[in-house]
Amino acid sequence: MHPDRPTPTDQAAKHAALHSGGVPADRSTPADPPPAPGTFNTRAIDPGRIECLQILNERGQVEQGMEPDFTPEQLLEVHRAMVLSRAFDSRMLTMQRQGEMGTFAPNIGQEACMIGQVWPLTKEDWFAPSYRSFGAQIWRGWSMERLMKLWAGYHEGFAPPPDVNDYPFSIVIGSQVPPAVGTAMAMRRRNEANCVVVNFGDGAFSQGAVAESLNFAAVDKAPVIFVCENNGWAISTPMAKQTRVDSLAIRGMGYGVPSIRVDGNDILAMMVATRDACARARRGEGPTLIESVTFRMSLHTTADDPTVYRDDADVTPWKGRCPIKRFETWLAGRGLLDADACARVKTECETQVLAARDAFRNSASAKPREIFDYLYVDTPDVLDRQKAEYFKRLDRKGVE
Numbered sequence: 458m459h460p461d462r463p464t465p466t467d468q469a470a471k472h473a474a475l476h477s478g479g480v481p482a483d484r485s486t487p488a489d490p491p492p493a494p495g496t497f498n499t500r501a502i503d504p505g506r507i508e509c510l511q512i513l514n515e516r517g518q519v520e521q522g523m524e525p526d527f528t529p530e531q532l533l534e535v536h537r538a539m540v541l542s543r544a545f546d547s548r549m550l551t552m553q554r555q556g557e558m559g560t561f562a563p564n565i566g567q568e569a570c571m572i573g574q575v576w577p578l579t580k581e582d583w584f585a586p587s588y589r590s591f592g593a594q595i596w597r598g599w600s601m602e603r604l605m606k607l608w609a610g611y612h613e614g615f616a617p618p619p620d621v622n623d624y625p626f627s628i629v630i631g632s633q634v635p636p637a638v639g640t641a642m643a644m645r646r647r648n649e650a651n652c653v654v655v656n657f658g659d660g661a662f663s664q665g666a667v668a669e670s671l672n673f674a675a676v677d678k679a680p681v682i683f684v685c686e687n688n689g690w691a692i693s694t695p696m697a698k699q700t701r702v703d704s705l706a707i708r709g710m711g712y713g714v715p716s717i718r719v720d721g722n723d724i725l726a727m728m729v730a731t732r733d734a735c736a737r738a739r740r741g742e743g744p745t746l747i748e749s750v751t752f753r754m755s756l757h758t759t760a761d762d763p764t765v766y767r768d769d770a771d772v773t774p775w776k777g778r779c780p781i782k783r784f785e786t787w788l789a790g791r792g793l794l795d796a797d798a799c800a801r802v803k804t805e806c807e808t809q810v811l812a813a814r815d816a817f818r819n820s821a822s823a824k825p826r827e828i829f830d831y832l833y834v835d836t837p838d839v840l841d842r843q844k845a846e847y848f849k850r851l852d853r854k855g856v857e
C-alpha cells in the first residue's frame with residue numbers, strides 16, 4: 458500500500474463475506490474451540506492479517522478519503538477497455554455457437570480484475586496471461602482479429618504480436634507461472650526496472666509449480682506480481698473443495714511474499730493494488746501476490762454446462778456486483794460519464810468488435826504446414842522427424 462493513501466479499515470470482514478454470500482463476517486462470533494491435540498485448526502490463521510482492499514463499493518460509492526488520484530482520461534480509458542472486453546466476450550459466444558470458434562472461455566463479470574491487473578504495465582514490462590485474460594490481452598496490444606484466430610484454432614493467432622511483451626496463454630493450468638518468474642529473475646540480473654504480471658486462477662493455485670514459483674520469486678526478490686483471479690470455481694470445483702483456507706492470499710505470506718486480497722470487481726482497488734505492486738517491484742522490493750476476489754458468472758468454456766453442478770443461488774448475489782455498472786455509477790456521480798455517453802461507448806465497442814470479426818473472416822486461412830513453427834526456436838530432432846512425416850502426408854493429399 459502507498460504510505461500516503463489512507464488504509465481501508467475493516468475491509469477484511471467485507472471480503473471474507475464476498476465468497477460466502479455477501480454478509481459481512483460477524484466479529485462478535487465466539488472463537489472456534491481450540492483444536493484437539495495433534496490436529497491443526499485452520500481457523501487459527503486469522504484472515505484479518507491479510508490486508509483487503511475495496512475502494513468502490515457495490516453501490517458505486519467511494520468512501521470519503523479513499524478517492525484515488527487517477528485522471529479523468531485514465532478512468533475513461535479503463536472504462537472503455539472494460540466495455541470492449543464485454544462486447545468481445547458476448548460476440549465470441551455468439552460466434553462459437555454459430556460454429557465460427559473452436560471454443561471460448563468467457564470472462565463476463567471479471568472485467569475489473571482483467572483490466573486492472575495490466576493497467577500500470579509499460580510496453581517493456583511482461584504479461585503472462587491465462588486463457589481467460591482476453592480483455593487484458595487487448596489492452597496489451599493483441600488485436601481482436603488475432604484473438605479470434607486463436608480461439609478458432611489458427612496458429613497465427615497464438616503467437617503474441619511482435620511488439621508485445623506477452624507470453625502466449627497456456628491451457629496447462631499454472632504452467633505460465635514458472636516462466637513468468639524466470640523472466641522477472643532475468644530482469645533483476647539485467648538491472649532492468651521492469652516487472653512481470655502473471656495471471657492464474659484459484660484452481661491453478663493448487664498446482665505445485667505455482668507454489669514453487671512463489672518461493673523462487675520471494676528468495677530472488679524477483680519483480681513479479683502474481684495475480685490470482687479467484688473466481689470461485691475451477692470448472693466444477695468450488696473453492697470450498699479446493700482449499701480449507703478462506704483467503705488464497707494467505708499462501709503468499711507463507712513464502713514471505715507481501716500479499717493482499719482485493720475486491721476483484723472493484724476496478725479502482727485493482728488499479729491501486731497493481732500500481733503499488735508494480736512500483737514495489739520496480740524499486741527492487743520483490744514480488745507481490747494479489748488475490749483478486751471475483752466470480753465466474755458464465756460458463757467455464759463453451760464446452761461446459763454449469764447448471765449441472767451449481768445453483769442459481771450461487772450466482773445471484775454476484776449479479777448485483779457488476780464491475781462495469783458500479784464504475785459507471787461512480788463516473789456518472791463525478792460528471793465524467795452520463796447515460797448517453799455510456800450508450801455511445803457501448804455502441805462504439807460493439808462496432809469495433811464487428812469490424813474485427815469481418816477482418817477475421819476475410820483473413821483466416823488454414824496453414825497446416827505451420828503447426829510446428831511456434832513451439833521451439835530450435836526444433837528438436839524428434840519433432841523434425843514427425844514434421845517430415847506429416848509433410849509427406851500433406852503432399853500425398855495435395856494439401857498446400
Ligand SMILES: Cc1ncc(C[n+]2csc(CCOP(=O)(O)OP(=O)(O)O)c2C)c(N)n1
Nearest residue numbers: 589628629630658659660661688690691692
Ligand atoms: C495441468 C492441468 N490440469 C487440468 C486441466 C484441465 N483444466 C482446464 S481449466 C481447469 C480449471 C482451472 O480453474 P482456475 O485455475 O480456477 O481458472 P478459471 O478457469 O476459473 O479461470 C482445469 C482443471 C488443465 N488444463 N491443465
Ligand SMILES: [Mg+2]
Nearest residue numbers: 658659690691
Ligand atoms: Mg477459477
